[in-house]
Amino acid sequence: MSLEAAKMDLKMKDITGSTIKEVNAEGLEIDNVNMAKSSINNTNMSGMKINDVNAGEMKLSNINLSQTSIQHANMSHMNIDHVHLFGTEFNNIVLPQEGDGNYNPEGSYKPIVFNNCSLRNMEINNCDITGLKINGVLIEELLNKQIVK
Numbered sequence: 001m002s003l004e005a006a007k008m009d010l011k012m013k014d015i016t017g018s019t020i021k022e023v024n025a026e027g028l029e030i031d032n033v034n035m036a037k038s039s040i041n042n043t044n045m046s047g048m049k050i051n052d053v054n055a056g057e058m059k060l061s062n063i064n065l066s067q068t069s070i071q072h073a074n075m076s077h078m079n080i081d082h083v084h085l086f087g088t089e090f091n092n093i094v095l096p097q098e099g100d101g102n103y104n105p106e107g108s109y110k111p112i113v114f115n116n117c118s119l120r121n122m123e124i125n126n127c128d129i130t131g132l133k134i135n136g137v138l139i140e141e142l143l144n145k146q147i148v149k
Contacts, residue, residue, distance in 0.1 A: 076102055077110065 003024055076096075096103040111131075132139045 074102065 003022075095107070095109055098105075129139055
């Protein structure tokens with residue numbers, strides 16, 4: 001396929017409903033653009049940087065996110081299904097703090113749940129495990145019983 005080279009500078013344009021197919025858009029800069037309800041399929045986005053983006057209710061499927069870094073993200077009520085996590089690290093994961101938009105002063109948050117998962121070779125280090133249950137067993141109580149023995 002031979003592509004016609006054409007640089008486009010779109011500013012203050014409404015391109016709602018436009019279709020972009022079979023296009024080389026490497027090095028594209030997108031700033032202050034409303035892409036709500038857009039669909040991106042069969043696209044190479046490796047090395048892409050996404051900053052200050054509202055991606056609420058976004059659906060990602062059949063995605064390679066290896067070596068991806070997610071920082072300062074609100075991932076509340078997120079559903080992660082059928083995902084390979086070997087070598088993945090979760091650091092400094094916290095509940096909302098006072099001043100955060102989704103902070104609840106009563107501290108009543110929906111629990112974080114792992115269902116039907118292989119957690120072989122998993123490590124939990126220096127974490128607050130208050131309320132942590134595995135198959136209905138409160139781990140804090142189990143550890144306290146072990147220490148008393």
